[in-house]
Amino acid sequence: MTPEDIRKIAGLARLRLRDDEVAKIAAQFTGILGHLERLRAVPTDGVTPLDHPLPLTDVLRDDEPRAGLLQGEALAAAPDAKDGQFRVPRVMAE
Amino acid sequence: MSDDEGREDRGRNGHGPGRRTGAGLAGGESGSAPEFHELSARAIAAGVRSRTIAAADVAAHFLARIEKFNPSLNAFLHVNPRLTLAHARGVDAKVAAGHDPGPLAGVPVALKDNLCLRHMPATCASKILAGWMPPYDADAVARLVTAGAVPLGKTNLDEFAMGSSTENSAFGPTKNPWDPRLVPGGSSGGSAAAVAAGLATLAFGSDTGGSIRQPASLCGVHGMMGTYGRVSRRGLIAFGSSLDRIGPLARNVGDVALALEVMSGGDAGDATTVHRFGAEWAPELAGGRCTALDQDVRGLRVGVLRAADGVDAEVRGRCDDAVAAIRAAGATTVDVDLPAAEHAVAVYYLVAPSEASSNLARYDGVRFGYRSPLDDGRTQGSAPTASLDAMLAETRERGFGAEVKRRILLGTFALSAGYSEAFYEKALCVRRLIANDFARAFETCDVIVSPTSPFPAFAIGAKADDPLAMYLCDLFTIPASLAGLPATSSPVGATSSGLPVGLQIVAPALREDLVFRVAGELERTYGAAPLPEAYR
Numbered sequence: 214m215t216p217e218d219i220r221k222i223a224g225l226a227r228l229r230l231r232d233d234e235v236a237k238i239a240a241q242f243t244g245i246l247g248h249l250e251r252l253r254a255v256p257t258d259g260v261t262p263l264d265h266p267l268p269l270t271d272v273l274r275d276d277e278p279r280a281g282l283l284q285g286e287a288l289a290a291a292p293d294a295k296d297g298q299f300r301v302p303r304v305m306a307e
Numbered sequence: 308m309s310d311d312e313g314r315e316d317r318g319r320n321g322h323g324p325g326r327r328t329g330a331g332l333a334g335g336e337s338g339s340a341p342e343f344h345e346l347s348a349r350a351i352a353a354g355v356r357s358r359t360i361a362a363a364d365v366a367a368h369f370l371a372r373i374e375k376f377n378p379s380l381n382a383f384l385h386v387n388p389r390l391t392l393a394h395a396r397g398v399d400a401k402v403a404a405g406h407d408p409g410p411l412a413g414v415p416v417a418l419k420d421n422l423c424l425r426h427m428p429a430t431c432a433s434k435i436l437a438g439w440m441p442p443y444d445a446d447a448v449a450r451l452v453t454a455g456a457v458p459l460g461k462t463n464l465d466e467f468a469m470g471s472s473t474e475n476s477a478f479g480p481t482k483n484p485w486d487p488r489l490v491p492g493g494s495s496g497g498s499a500a501a502v503a504a505g506l507a508t509l510a511f512g513s514d515t516g517g518s519i520r521q522p523a524s525l526c527g528v529h530g531m532m533g534t535y536g537r538v539s540r541r542g543l544i545a546f547g548s549s550l551d552r553i554g555p556l557a558r559n560v561g562d563v564a565l566a567l568e569v570m571s572g573g574d575a576g577d578a579t580t581v582h583r584f585g586a587e588w589a590p591e592l593a594g595g596r597c598t599a600l601d602q603d604v605r606g607l608r609v610g611v612l613r614a615a616d617g618v619d620a621e622v623r624g625r626c627d628d629a630v631a632a633i634r635a636a637g638a639t640t641v642d643v644d645l646p647a648a649e650h651a652v653a654v655y656y657l658v659a660p661s662e663a664s665s666n667l668a669r670y671d672g673v674r675f676g677y678r679s680p681l682d683d684g685r686t687q688g689s690a691p692t693a694s695l696d697a698m699l700a701e702t703r704e705r706g707f708g709a710e711v712k713r714r715i716l717l718g719t720f721a722l723s724a725g726y727s728e729a730f731y732e733k734a735l736c737v738r739r740l741i742a743n744d745f746a747r748a749f750e751t752c753d754v755i756v757s758p759t760s761p762f763p764a765f766a767i768g769a770k771a772d773d774p775l776a777m778y779l780c781d782l783f784t785i786p787a788s789l790a791g792l793p794a795t796s797s798p799v800g801a802t803s804s805g806l807p808v809g810l811q812i813v814a815p816a817l818r819e820d821l822v823f824r825v826a827g828e829l830e831r832t833y834g835a836a837p838l839p840e841a842y843r
Contacts, residue, residue: 229700262735266791274575292678
C-alpha cells in the first residue's frame with residue numbers, strides 16, 4: 214500500500230487525511246492486508262457467498278400508513294436548516 | 308460525563324447510598340441485609356412488584372453509586388437523574404395503582420451509548436455525534452422500559468463499537484473494576500464495567516465480533532448475544548448490519564435470560580428479525596424464571612474446541628476446569644474442530660469494515676451530528692464560501708477517530724473496483740465455510756465451548772498502536788458472530804493475579820436454551836459473579 218493508494222481510497226470515502234496520517238495508515242495497511250490476504254489460499258470453488266446469517270427472503274410488512282418523524286423533528290438535529298430544509302454549502306463552483 | 312440536569316434533584320430527595328434494602332429477597336442470607344446493588348434483577352423486580360421496596364429508592368441508590376464511583380471508572384458517559392427518577396416513580400405509581408409494571412419492574416439498567424433512548428444523548432463515543440439526541444427509542448430499549456426497567460444512563464464504548472478495549476472513545480477510556488490499570492475489554496466496556504462494579508443491575512451492549520462477550524469475560528460477568536434476528540436492531544446505531552446484535556450483561560445468568568427474553572421479538576422496523584421462534588427457553592415471564600436454568604446438563608453433549616495457539620496458560624487452565632465441572636455434572640464431552648474458523652478474523656476484518664464503510668457514509672454534516680466550521684484558515688468564511696465537498700471531507704476528518712477512519716478505509720478498499728472479488732466476495736465464501744463447519748460440528752454435539760478471550764484483561768495502552776494485535780483479541784468470538792449463532796460468556800474463576808476468565812458457550816441458531824443449561828450449571832459451580840472488593 215503506497216501513500217497514493219491510501220489517498221485514492223480516502224477520496225472515495227470522502228475522508229481527508231493529514232500527511233502524517235497517510236504514512237501511518239499505509240504502514241498499518243501493509244500489515245493488516247498481509248493477514249487478510251491469507252484468505253486467497255482457501256479453496257472456495259462452488260461455495261455460495263454468505264452475505265447474511267439467516268435464510269430469510271422477501272420479508273414484507275403490511276402496506277399501511279405509519280407515523281414517521283415530523284418535519285420539525287427531522288430538522289431538529291441539523292447543523293444548519295432554513296425554510297424547512299437542510300442547508301449546505303454550495304454544491305457547484307461559480 | 309454530562310450530568311445533564313437534576314443534581315439538585317438528587318439532593319432534594321436525600322437518598323444517600325442506601326442502607327434500606329430488600330431484606331430477605333436474596334434468599335435467606337444471615338447477617339446484614341443485602342444492599343440494592345447486591346440484588347439480582349429478579350429480586351428487585353419481585354420487591355418492587357410486592358411493594359417491599361420502592362423503585363425510586365433503588366434508582367437513587369444506584370445514582371449515588373454512579374456519582375461516587377464513575378469519576379474514576381468512566382463507565383457512564385451520560386446520566387440524567389431527573390429522567391431516571393421520573394421513570395422509577397412511574398413504576399412505583401403503577402404498582403400503587405394496582406397495575407403490574409412488568410417483569411423488570413424498577414430494575415436499574417445501563418445502555419451502551421449506541422442504543423437510542425429519547426431525552427438522552429447517543430454519541431457512539433464519537434465526536435461526530437456529540438450532543439445528538441435521538442428522536443425515538445430503540446425497539447429493544449422500548450421493550451425494556453415497557454417491562455418496567457429504569458434507565459440509569461449511557462455507557463462508554465470504543466467509537467462506533469470498533470475496538471476490543473474501550474480505549475478508542477472520544478471521551479476517554481473506561482477502567483477495569485478489577486484493576487484500574489487494565490482495560491475492561493470492548494467495545495461494550497462501559498456496560499461490562501458498570502455491571503461488574505455494581506453501578507447497574509443489568510446493562511446492555513452490542514456485539515458485532517465479540518463486543519459483549521469479550522468485555523464480559525475481562526470484567527468477570529455474564530454477557531450474551533442471542534441468535535441473529537432475535538432482537539430488533541432498530542435504534543441500534545449501525546456498524547456491521549449483518550453482524551450487529553444487542554444483548555444483556557449481568558452478574559447472574561438468570562437475569563441475562565430474563566432480559567434477553569424481554570428484548571426478543573419480531574419488529575416491522577427491522578426486516579431481519581425472526582418473527583416465529585423455534586425452540587424457546589421458556590421462562591415464565593411472570594416469575595422471571597428461565598426453566599432451562601433449572602435443568603441439569605446430564606446427557607448434554609458438549610463440544611470442546613480444539614486448543615488454539617497463543618492462549619494464556621491460566622486462561623486455558625480455568626476453561627479446562629470448567630469443562631471438567633460440566634462433565635462431572637453429567638454432560639459428555641467431545642473434541643470439535645472448526646477448520647475454517649482459523650480464517651475468521653480475516654473474514655471479519657473484510658466483512659465488518661465493508662458494511663461499516665457503507666453505514667458510516669451517513670455522517671456527512673448535513674442532517675445531524677457534527678459539522679466542521681471550516682474556520683481553520685484553509686477556507687475563509689462560513690458556509691456560503693465553502694464547498695459541500697470540502698465541508699464533508701473536513702467534517703469526517705475531524706469527527707471520526709483513528710480506528711474508525713482505518714475501518715472505513717479498509718472497507719472502502721475491500722469494496723472498490725478491482726479488489727472486491729479478491730477480498731469482499733472471497734470473505735463471504737469463507738464465511739459460508741465457517742457456518743458449514745458449525746453445522747457439521749453440531750451433528751456431534753449440542754453446544755461448543757472455548758475460552759471467550761485468549762488472555763485476561765491487558766494494560767491500557769498495551770495494544771493501542773498495533774491494530775492487528777487488537778483484532779486478534781476476538782479470535783474466539785468472531786466465528787459465532789459470522790454464523791449468526793447465539794453465544795454467551797460465563798465467568799469461570801480467575802487467574803492467580805485475580806483477573807476474571809470467561810468461558811464462551813455457542814449453540815445452534817435459536818437454541819439459547821442450551822446455552823442457558825450450561826451457563827446455569829456453571830453458575831451452580833462458581834456462584835454468581837462477585838463484586839470487586841472496592842465496589843462492595
